[in-house]
Amino acid sequence: MQEIMAVVLAAGKGTRMKSKNSKLVQKIFGKEIIRRAVDNAKNAGIDRIIAVVGYKKEQVMSVLGDDVEYAEQKEMLGTGHAVMQATKFLEGKKGKVLILNGDHPIIRPETLKNLFEVSNERQESATVLTIMHNEEIPYGKIIHDEEGKVVEIVEYKDCNEEQLKIRELNLGMYCFDIEELLKALKELKTDNAQNEYYLTDVVKIMYNKGLKTGSVVVTDTAEVLGINDRMDLQVLTKALQLRINTEHMKNGVTIEDINTTYIYDDVKIGIDTVIHPNTTIKSNVEIGEDCEIGPNAYIREECKIADNVKIGSFVELKKTTVGKGTKIPHLTYMGDCEVGENTNVGCGTITCNYDGSSKSKTIIGNNCFIGSNSNFVAPVNVGDNSFVAAGSTITEDVPEDSLAIARERQTNKEGWNK
Ligand code: UD1
Ligand code: MG
Numbered sequence: 001m002q003e004i005m006a007v008v009l010a011a012g013k014g015t016r017m018k019s020k021n022s023k024l025v026q027k028i029f030g031k032e033i034i035r036r037a038v039d040n041a042k043n044a045g046i047d048r049i050i051a052v053v054g055y056k057k058e059q060v061m062s063v064l065g066d067d068v069e070y071a072e073q074k075e076m077l078g079t080g081h082a083v084m085q086a087t088k089f090l091e092g093k094k095g096k097v098l099i100l101n102g103d104h105p106i107i108r109p110e111t112l113k114n115l116f117e118v119s120n121e122r123q124e125s126a127t128v129l130t131i132m133h134n135e136e137i138p139y140g141k142i143i144h145d146e147e148g149k150v151v152e153i154v155e156y157k158d159c160n161e162e163q164l165k166i167r168e169l170n171l172g173m174y175c176f177d178i179e180e181l182l183k184a185l186k187e188l189k190t191d192n193a194q195n196e197y198y199l200t201d202v203v204k205i206m207y208n209k210g211l212k213t214g215s216v217v218v219t220d221t222a223e224v225l226g227i228n229d230r231m232d233l234q235v236l237t238k239a240l241q242l243r244i245n246t247e248h249m250k251n252g253v254t255i256e257d258i259n260t261t262y263i264y265d266d267v268k269i270g271i272d273t274v275i276h277p278n279t280t281i282k283s284n285v286e287i288g289e290d291c292e293i294g295p296n297a298y299i300r301e302e303c304k305i306a307d308n309v310k311i312g313s314f315v316e317l318k319k320t321t322v323g324k325g326t327k328i329p330h331l332t333y334m335g336d337c338e339v340g341e342n343t344n345v346g347c348g349t350i351t352c353n354y355d356g357s358s359k360s361k362t363i364i365g366n367n368c369f370i371g372s373n374s375n376f377v378a379p380v381n382v383g384d385n386s387f388v389a390a391g392s393t394i395t396e397d398v399p400e401d402s403l404a405i406a407r408e409r410q411t412n413k414e415g416w417n418k
Contacts, residue, residue, distance in 0.1 A: 002094075002095050003047040003048055004045065004046045004047050004048070004096070004098070004116065005046065005047070005048045005049070005050065005089070005090070005093075005097045005098070006041045006046045006048070006049050006050070006097065006098040006099070006100055007049075007050045007051075007052060007071075007083060007086045007089070007090075007097060007098070007099050007100070008034075008037055008038060008041065008049055008050070008051045008052070008068070008100045008101075008102045009052050009079055009082045009083070009099070009100065009101050009102050009172075009199075010022075010024050010034050010037075010051045010052060010053050010060050010102035011052045011053050011054030011055055011057070011072075011073040011076060011082050011085075012024075012054075012055060012076060012079075012082075012102075012103075013055045013076055014055070014103070014228070016228045016229040017227075017228070017229055017230065017233075018229075018230075021056060021059055022034075022055055022056035022059045022060055023103065023227065023228075024037075024059075024060055024063075024102050024103060025056075025059045025060060025063055026227070026233060028105060028106070028233065028236060028237050028240055029237065029240060029241075029244075029262070029264040029265060029283075030264055030282060030283055031105075031264075031265065031283075032063045033102070033103060033105040033227055034051075034060055034063055034064065034102050034105075035063050035064065036105035036106065037100065037101075037102045037103070037104060037105050037107075038051070038064055038067060038068060038102075040105070040106075040107050040108070040109050040112065041098070041100060041109075041112060042067075043109035044109035044110070044112035044113045044116075045109075045113060046098065046112070048069070049067070049068040049069070050068065050069050050070070050071055050086045050089050051064055051068040051069070051070055051071070051102070052070075052071045052072070052073050052082045052083070052085050052086055053070055053071075053072060053073070054072060054073035054074065054075075054076055054082075055076060057070075057072065069089065071085040071086040071088070071089065072085060073085045077190070077196055077197050078190070078194070078196025078197040078198055078199070079101070079172070079196075079197070079198060079199035079200070080185065080188045080196070080197030080198050080199040080200075080201060080202065081188075081196070081197040082199070083099055083181075083185060083199055084185050084188075084197070087182060087185065090178050090181070090182060091182065093178050094178060094179065095177075095178055096116065096119060096120060096175050096176065096177060096178065097175070097176055097178050097181065098112065098115070098116060098173070098174065098175050098176075099173070099174045099175075099176060099181075099199065100112070100172070100173050100174075101171075101172030101173065101226060103172075103226045103227045103228065104171060104172060104173065104224060104225065104226040104227070105227065105236065106222075106223060106224075106236055106239060106240050106243070107171075107173070107223055107224050108220075108223055111129070111218055111223065111224065112173065114216065115127060115129050115173060115174075115175050115216050116175050118214075118216050119175035119214075119216075120175075122212065122214055123212060124175075124177075124211075124212040124213055124214045125176065125177040125180040125206045125211035125212055125213060126150070126174060126175070126176050126177070126180070126181075126202065126203045126206050126207075126211070126212075126213040126214075127174065127175045127176075127213070127214050127215065127216060128142065128150055128153065128170055128171075128173075128174050128203060128213075128214070128215045128216070129170075129171045129172075129173035129174070129215070129216050129218060129224070130142050130168050130169055130170060130171060130215045130216065130217050130218070131168070131169055131171060131217065131218050131219075131221055131224055132167050132168055132169075132217060133167060133169050133221060134167060137169065137225075138156040138157070138228075139156060139169035139170055139171070139172075139226075140153040140154060140155050140156065140169065140170035140172075140200050141153065141154045141156070141159055141163050141164070141166040141168065141169065141170070142166065142168040142169065142170060142215055143163070143166065144168075144215075145207075148214065149207060149212065149213050149214060150203055150207065150213040150214060150215050151204065151207050151213075152200075152201075152203060152204035152207065153170045153198075153200035153201075153203055153204070154166075155192065155193065155194070155198060155200060157192075157193040157194060158192050158193045168215065168217070170200060171218070171224050171225075171226070172226060173224075174199070174202075174203075176202070177211075180206055180209075180211060181202060184202040184205040184206055185202065187205050188201055188202070188205075189201075222235075222236075222239035222242070222243070223239070223243075225239075241258070241259075241261075241262060241263075242258065244263050244264075244265070244267075245258040245261055245263060246258075248263060248267075248269055248275075251269070251271070252270075252271030252272060253269045253270075253271065253272075253273050253274075253275065254272070254273070254274040254275065255275045256274065256275065256276050256277055257276075257277040257278075260277045260278045260279075261275050261277065261278075261279050261280075261281075261294075262279070262280040262281070263275075263280075263281045264281065264282045264283040264285075265283055266283045266284055267281050267282075267283065267284075267285045267286075267287070268285075268286045268287065269281075269286075269287045269291075270287060270288045270289030270290070270291070270307065271289050272289055272290045273287055273288070273289060273290060273291040273292070273293065274291075274292050274293070275293050275294055276292070276293065276294030276295035276296075276297075277294060277295045277296075278294060278295050278296045278297075279293055279294035279295065279296070279297045279298075279299075280297075280298050280299070281293070281299045282299065282300045282301045283301055284301050284302050285299050285300075285301065285302070285303045285304075285305075286303070286304045286305065287299075287305045287309075288305055288306045288307035288308070288309065288324070289307045289308070290307055290308045291305060291307065291308065291309045291310065291311070292309075292310045292311070292312075293305075293310075293311045294311070294312070294313070295313055296313045296314050297311050297312065297313065297314075297315050297316075298315070298316040298317070299311065299316075299317050300316065300317060300318040300319075301318065301319070302318075302319045303317045303318070303319065303320050303321070303322075304320075304321040304322070305317075305321075305322045306321075306322060306323050306324040306325075306326075306341070307324050307325075308324055308325045309322050309323075309324070309325065309326050309327070309328075310326075310327040310328065310329055311328050312327075312328065312329035312330045313329070313330050313331070314330060314331045314332075315328050315329075315330065315331070315332045315333075315334075316332070316333045316334075316335075317333075317334050317335075317337075318334070318335040318336070319335060319336050319337075320334045320335065320336070320337040320338070320339070321337075321338050321339070322339045323339060323340040323341035323342070323343070323366065324341045324342070325341055325342040326339050326340070326341060326342060326343045326344070326345070327343075327344050327345065328345040328349075329345075329347065330347040330348075331347050331348050332345055332347070332348065332349045332350070333349075333350050333351060334349070334351050334362070335351050335353040335354070335359070336351070336353045336359050336360065336361045336362065336378065337351050337353070337361065337362045337363070337364070337376075337378075338361070338362075338363045338364065339364045340364060340365045340366035340367070340368065340384065341366045341367070342366060342367050343364060343365070343366060343367060343368040343369070343370065344368070344369050344370065345364075345370045346369075346370050346371050346372035346373070346374065346390065347372045347373070348372050348373040348374075349370050349372070349373070349374050349375075349376075350374075350375050350376070351375075351376045351378055352375055352376060352377045352378060353378045359378075360378035360379040361378055361379050362376040362378045362379070362380055362381075362382075363380075363381045363382070364376075364381075364382040365381075365382055365383050365384035365385070365386065365400065366384045366385070367384055367385045368382055368384070368385065368386050368387070368388070369386075369387045369388070370382075370388045371387070371388050371389050371390030371391065371392065372390045372391070373390055373391050374388050374389075374390065374391070374392045374393070374394060375392070375393040375394065376394050377393065377394065377395045380394055380395065380396065380397060380398075381397045381398070382394070382397070382398040382404070383397075383398055383399050383400030383401070383402065384400045384401070385400055385401045386398050386399070386400055386401060386402045386403070386404065387402070387403040387404070388403075388404045388406075389403065389404065389405040389406070389407065391407045392404060392405060392406035392407050393406050393407070394406055
């Protein structure tokens with residue numbers, strides 16, 4: 001099988017984001033736009049990815065690392081110019097290449113795969129991914145001839161009144177015949193509203209040569225939109241939130257309020273678990289069956305929660321494992337912690353896991369009772385079946401089956417107020 005290549009465009013300034021940073025390192029649910037774009041391409045089965053970097057290239061490269069190869073665009077002269085910088089990777093090659101805008105982070109891998117397959121089947125020199133959209137968004141407009149071929153893509157800023165009415169829009173994802181692309185790139189000019197080399201003009205050049213050009217229309221609008229400004233960032237965050245939450249609900253999880261539940265990628269949740277409102281669950285978290293989470297819970301990265309666990313209001317967990325049947329119902333922070341099975345963690349419990357320079361672990365056994373407002377100055381262990389008295393600051397290990405009390409005795413000064 002021939003290797004499948006993609007060129008991902010990631011050199012643009014992203015002026016509309018109004019940021020000190022490259023727009024492509026803005027995050028959605030903790031993952032950078034460009035990371036998402038590249039991961040989607042990888043998950044579509046693309047073997048080799050060339051990222052064109054330029055503006056704030058060190059930021060983009062530090063996100064992508066060795067996962068891609070790089071071409072550099074020194075001057076940002078448009079999307080066509082960006083692809084020209086990657087030609088050395090394409091020269092001498094036959095077959096197809098995908099060119100992908102780097103600012104469409106939640107496109108489904110299957111959609112990219114389909115673009116590639118349809119382009120091959122129809123034997124088109126250029127196939128453009130598009131959507132039908134009724135709202136006024138400043139994307140390139142697709143013009144077809146009577147046979148359905150794509151004649152050209154007219155950029156929003158270059159449209160006349162008639163063209164502005166066109167509803168089919170360019171998503172900036174293309175499958176091209178490599179040899180024809182290389183030829184067409186040489187013919188690009190900058191005679192347009194933005195004085196840029198538009199990649200989109202490649203389609204017109206190919207069409208005018210009599211080559212086959214077409215479009216693949218995507219139906220799920222939310223999936224494919226790009227990010228140019230902060231409002232787009234919000235729209236796509238909401239779209240991804242809905243997609244992820246829907247997936248969990250399909251898999252047997254109850255989510256009381258999909259609008260205020262934020263579940264990042266790569267979270268596993270067992271059936272019959274209920275997620276109450278205002279809950280955030282970050283990446284690489286596993287939650288078992290029959291759990292109750294929230295309202296107002298914050299479960300950060302790398303937590304593992306077994307079956308039948310309750311994590312209640314204003315509870316924050318980080319790198320923490322919680323055993324079966326354990327309850328952590330309110331106002332608690334547990335970081336770098338292991339809690340055993342059937343333990344009750346009282347209101348206001350805090351693990352003091354950070355001493356200003358390093359993090360340490362708290363280990364609490366099975367069947368323990370942790371009284372309210374306890375602090376655990378890590379590293380510290382509490383053995384199975386032990387009690388910790390409310391208000392204790394635990395600095396030393398507690399053996400199993402014990403009661404630990406670590407607080408001042410109360411003194412009453414009678415008549416003091418008089
Ligand atoms: C582009 C398309 C437009 C399409 C839209 C979809 C062109 C001319 N227009 O417009 O038809 O509807 O995407 O989102 O292609 N980039 C570079 N170098 C550059 C300029 C851009 O690498 O010199 C990169 C950007 O980082 C970005 C991508 O190319 O990832 C698209 O650039 P952007 O400026 O966002 O293009 P749009 O105006 O959105
Ligand atoms: Mg864009």
